[in-house]
Amino acid sequence: MRWGLATRLGGVLALVSLLMAGMTGLYAYQVARELLVQAAKDELMTATQVVARRVSDIRQDASRDLQLLAHYPASLALLQGPPAGQAAQAEQLATLFELLMSANPAYFQMRLISASSYGLERVRVDRDGDTLLRVQGDDLQEKRHYPYVSDTLKLPAGSTYLSRIVINRERGAHAGLGQPTVQMASPVTNAQGRALGVIVVNLDLKGAFTRLAADLPAEFQLFLANQQGDFLIHPDSSKTFGFDAGRRVLMQDEFPATRALVDDQVSQVVLEANTGTHASMPMVAAFLSRKVKIANGEGKIILGLAQPRSSVLNRSHALGMTILQIAGGLALTGFALALLLARWVTRPLNIMSTAVARFTPEQPIAGLPVHRQDELGQLARSFDHMQLQIRQQFTELQANRVELEHLARHDVLTGLPNRRLFMERLENALQRAKRTQSALAVMFIDMDHFKKINDNWGHDAGDAALQWVAQQLQANTRKTDTVARLGGDEFVVLLESPVQREQIDSVAQKLLDAMREPWFYDGHLCSIGLSMGISVYPENGDTADALLSSADSAMYSIKSASRNNFGFAPEG
Numbered sequence: 001m002r003w004g005l006a007t008r009l010g011g012v013l014a015l016v017s018l019l020m021a022g023m024t025g026l027y028a029y030q031v032a033r034e035l036l037v038q039a040a041k042d043e044l045m046t047a048t049q050v051v052a053r054r055v056s057d058i059r060q061d062a063s064r065d066l067q068l069l070a071h072y073p074a075s076l077a078l079l080q081g082p083p084a085g086q087a088a089q090a091e092q093l094a095t096l097f098e099l100l101m102s103a104n105p106a107y108f109q110m111r112l113i114s115a116s117s118y119g120l121e122r123v124r125v126d127r128d129g130d131t132l133l134r135v136q137g138d139d140l141q142e143k144r145h146y147p148y149v150s151d152t153l154k155l156p157a158g159s160t161y162l163s164r165i166v167i168n169r170e171r172g173a174h175a176g177l178g179q180p181t182v183q184m185a186s187p188v189t190n191a192q193g194r195a196l197g198v199i200v201v202n203l204d205l206k207g208a209f210t211r212l213a214a215d216l217p218a219e220f221q222l223f224l225a226n227q228q229g230d231f232l233i234h235p236d237s238s239k240t241f242g243f244d245a246g247r248r249v250l251m252q253d254e255f256p257a258t259r260a261l262v263d264d265q266v267s268q269v270v271l272e273a274n275t276g277t278h279a280s281m282p283m284v285a286a287f288l289s290r291k292v293k294i295a296n297g298e299g300k301i302i303l304g305l306a307q308p309r310s311s312v313l314n315r316s317h318a319l320g321m322t323i324l325q326i327a328g329g330l331a332l333t334g335f336a337l338a339l340l341l342a343r344w345v346t347r348p349l350n351i352m353s354t355a356v357a358r359f360t361p362e363q364p365i366a367g368l369p370v371h372r373q374d375e376l377g378q379l380a381r382s383f384d385h386m387q388l389q390i391r392q393q394f395t396e397l398q399a400n401r402v403e404l405e406h407l408a409r410h411d412v413l414t415g416l417p418n419r420r421l422f423m424e425r426l427e428n429a430l431q432r433a434k435r436t437q438s439a440l441a442v443m444f445i446d447m448d449h450f451k452k453i454n455d456n457w458g459h460d461a462g463d464a465a466l467q468w469v470a471q472q473l474q475a476n477t478r479k480t481d482t483v484a485r486l487g488g489d490e491f492v493v494l495l496e497s498p499v500q501r502e503q504i505d506s507v508a509q510k511l512l513d514a515m516r517e518p519w520f521y522d523g524h525l526c527s528i529g530l531s532m533g534i535s536v537y538p539e540n541g542d543t544a545d546a547l548l549s550s551a552d553s554a555m556y557s558i559k560s561a562s563r564n565n566f567g568f569a570p571e572g
Contacts, residue, residue: 039393041270044286047220048268048305051212052290055303058106058208059184062201063160065100066186069112069199070157072096075188078122079114079196090123097125098132106211108168108176109202111143112188115153115195119144122197126174127204133174141172152185152198156523161185165205165232165301167244173202180205180232180241209233219311223287223304225251229262232301251287251302254278261289261302272309282309291460322382329382333375411485413463414470422484422492426544429496433537438497440537441504444551445473445511447489448529448563453521461521465528472514477507492548501536508532508566515564529564531555539571 069075074089074096097110112123121140126133143149152161163183168176182203187195213222224233229250234240242249252259257271267289274282285306291299368380409421417425426442433440447469454462466489473483473491482494493511495504515528533554535541540550550569558567 039396041284041286042396044220044284044305044307045268045270045288047216048286048288048303051216051222051305052288052303054212055208055301056290058203059162061104062107062184062203063186065104066160066184066199066201067158069093069096069100069110070186070188075112075199076190076196078112079188080190093123094125094134097123098134101125101127101132106204106208107201108179108181108204109173109200111200112197113143113149113200114197115144118142119146119149126172127176128174135172139172148183148185148200149198152187152200153195154523155187155195156520157187157189157193157195159186165226167241168202176202176204205232216305217307219307221283221306223251223285223302223306225302225304227262227299227301229253229258229302251304255285255287255304258287258302258304261287264289273306274309283307284309284312322386325382329375329379333379414467414485416470416474416491417482417484419484419486422482422486422494423544425482426494426547429494430537430542430544430547433497434542436497439499440497441495441499442535442537442547442551443493443495443504443508443511443566444533444535444548444555445491445493446531446555446559447491448531448559449527450489453526453528457521457524457526461526464521465519465526468519469515469528469530472517473511476510476514492551504534504536504568508534512564512566530566531559531563532566533558533569534566535569540569 072093074093077089078086078093093112101107101110107127109124109126111121111125114120114122119142121135121143124135124140126135148161148163152159155161161184163185165180165182168179168181170177182205183200184203185198185200188197188199189195209222209224213220216222221235222233223231223235225231229252230241230243231239231249231251232241234249239249239254252262254277255271255273257269260266261269268287270284270286272282272284283306285304287302287304289300289302369377370380371377372380409418410416411418429440432438447465450462450465453465466485469491470483470485473493477483477493477495480496482496484492484494486492493507495507511532512530515530519526519528533551533556535547535550535554537547541547554567554569558565561567
């Protein structure tokens with residue numbers, strides 16, 4: 001049997017088309033799988049950040065409720081006098097407790113505890129199953145020995161205390177007994193600022209996180225650990241609160257990459273777990289740590305989300321089937337059309353082959369004959385659908401890149417522009433000043449006695465002081481001015497035109513005066529001063545480096561002479 005030219009050409013074209021489609025499909029499939037895994041990691045980190053914000057919202061809502069109750073007149077009235085004759089105020093406060101607990105299912109218990117009588121509970125409402133229970137009389141207990149009472153009484157008015165996350169072992173805790181819980185408390189103070197008692201809310205940690213997890217995809221797994229890495233929330237409940245039973249079940253043992261979070265080397269980690277307990281079911285996970293910046297017994301918490309890697313890759317199966325269909329359709333279409341007209345078949349195939357060969361995530365497939373109403377048009381539309389799937393994932397990656405670029409130009413701690421962005425703005429400002437023959441000023445600022453703050457109260461206090469100074473500098477300068485942090489305790493301010501010597505004096509004095517505002521850290525009054533050196537264009541130089549160097553020298557002159565003052569660089 002002799003094969004005709006059309007049959008042979010059709011067979012060759014079908015084979016070539018199949019090979020081209022297979023190779024292109026294999027490449028596209030591999031790229032898609034990699035993009036899907038990376039997109040899943042980004043999605044997990046975004047979801048983790050969202051959950052972290054919602055956890056913060058829960059704490060802030062509870063803090064607002066505590067402040068409301070601490071300033072409620074009945075709370076103070078019950079603590080200022082003897083219990084006799086205060087039944088109406090107690091009933092009023094208990095009713096308010098019940099209303100707040102009805103609106104907030106995460107509240108296990110709400111109490112007003114007196115500073116006197118060994119921390120006697122004055123008003124107490126417990127959650128008991130689906131009902132709220134008013135505890136009275138001899139069932140009220142003395143709680144002065146608990147840190148959430150004794151430590152809160154030491155805090156200033158308006159403060160909030162956060163306890164460690166533990167299993168509740170307090171006698172008579174009703175629904176909260178034996179459950180993961182955290183106490184939040186605020187002092188109730190009189191007009192002289194003396195703490196007469198505390199308002200305490202017991203939060204249902206497990207219930208709160210169960211409600212958060214309900215909003216996540218079913219395959220997502222939620223993790224929570226304390227600052228040492230002990231699991232507090234885990235899909236396997238036997239691994240939670242191991243320290244409560246005299247053992248340690250640590251996050252860094254199950255996910256070794258998270259040790260950097262526990263050691264404060266990084267603030268977030270994205271990982272793939274495929275060893276140990278996850279050898280049979282590899283996971284993609286994202287973890288981040290959040291420091292607790294209010295008075296607390298828990299320095300930080302570590303939150304994580306994970307999902308099976310198989311569920312991520314399952315999304316690529318549909319794409320694989322589409323590519324398989326494309327390959328088969330390309331071969332059959334090429335063979336059928338070659339029998340009728342070889343040139344009519346080869347030309348569009350060559351167009352598609354060239355277009356697919358140029359395909360990258362950044363450059364879409366162009367020139368596909370998607371408007372054809374035959375098999376080639378269907379094939380082109382399948383390729384177009386494939387590239388849309390991949391580009392959607394690539395768009396998410398680009399959004400993350402924009403965020404990283406922002407972080408590269410701003411100080412992470414204060415949110416101010418860093419040295420790189422400041423020098424760019426100074427260069428631009430100098431160009432404008434030269435064109436318009438106007439002046440500008442650079443203020444080099446160094447915090448006085450910053451090392452004492454770190455030595456006395458730790459680096460967290462130092463970080464808080466830097467953030468406070470950054471806020472004061474921004475609040476007392478114009479929006480058109482640039483406030484930046486160069487590093488350590490060094491800040492710099494760019495005052496653009498119009499700027500006169502009197503205006504510079506006024507701004508400098510305003511910044512010094514702002515530092516006299518009382519600033520407290522952990523109940524301690526901290527004194528912060530600034531030494532400022534000022535250089536002016538064009539008197540002290542006509543380049544960014546010259547102006548910054550002159551201002552730096554002037555600052556060191558002030559720091560050597562008097563501190564907490566400002567001075568101008570001498571004209572050069």
